[in-house]
Amino acid sequence: MKTPDSNFKLLDRLIKNDKPAETEIYNICKRIIKHVHNSNEHKLTIVGLRRVLNLTKRQDSQIAKAAMLLSSQSFDYFDVYFKLYDETLDYVIEELDTYKYLEAVESNELIDNEGNSIENFQDRLFPYFVYKNFDSQVAD
Numbered sequence: 001m002k003t004p005d006s007n008f009k010l011l012d013r014l015i016k017n018d019k020p021a022e023t024e025i026y027n028i029c030k031r032i033i034k035h036v037h038n039s040n041e042h043k044l045t046i047v048g049l050r051r052v053l054n055l056t057k058r059q060d061s062q063i064a065k066a067a068m069l070l071s072s073q074s075f076d077y078f079d080v081y082f083k084l085y086d087e088t089l090d091y092v093i094e095e096l097d098t099y100k101y102l103e104a105v106e107s108n109e110l111i112d113n114e115g116n117s118i119e120n121f122q123d124r125l126f127p128y129f130v131y132k133n134f135d136s137q138v139a140d
Contacts, residue, residue, distance in 0.1 A: 007070075007075050007077060008033070010075065011030055014026050025062050025065050025066045026066075028053065029066045032053070032066060033070070033077065035052050035053065036131050041131075042130060043130050043131075044128065044131070046060050046063050046067070046126075046127070049067065050063055067127075068080065068127075076132065077131070077132060078132065079097075079129070079132060080128075081098070081127070082095065082098075082101045082125045082127050082128070083096075084118070085125075085126065087124070094112055104121060
């Protein structure tokens with residue numbers, strides 16, 4: 001498992017060599033890593049990250065890209081799961097791992113734990129990110 005410092009070094013290389021538009025995502029990645037290591041939070045949503053990083057709703061897509069990037073094999077920082085809400089978006093009816101999510105998207109069909117097909121599932125799935133514990137802490 002990669003250390004936070006190795007992730008910071010990788011992000012610094014990406015910032016140096018990539019397009020300016022991507023730099024903002026890499027900087028959000030750094031802020032996410034610092035937040036996670038300086039708090040007790042280990043399950044984060046896009047809305048939660050927006051709040052703790054003092055970003056705007058307009059930046060949600062950048063937050064999502066940053067969190068997804070941190071879950072990639074290159075960083076190995078988060079595991080990604082998805083909550084499936086009911087039609088009114090009031091209650092979580094199921095949680096999916098990434099494999100089940102990708103399987104549903106590919107087939108355009110989601111089968112719940114009881115074998116029922118769920119319609120319009122894509123509008124009711126929301127990702128959340130679970131921090132993979134590291135042994136070392138981030139220096140300020």
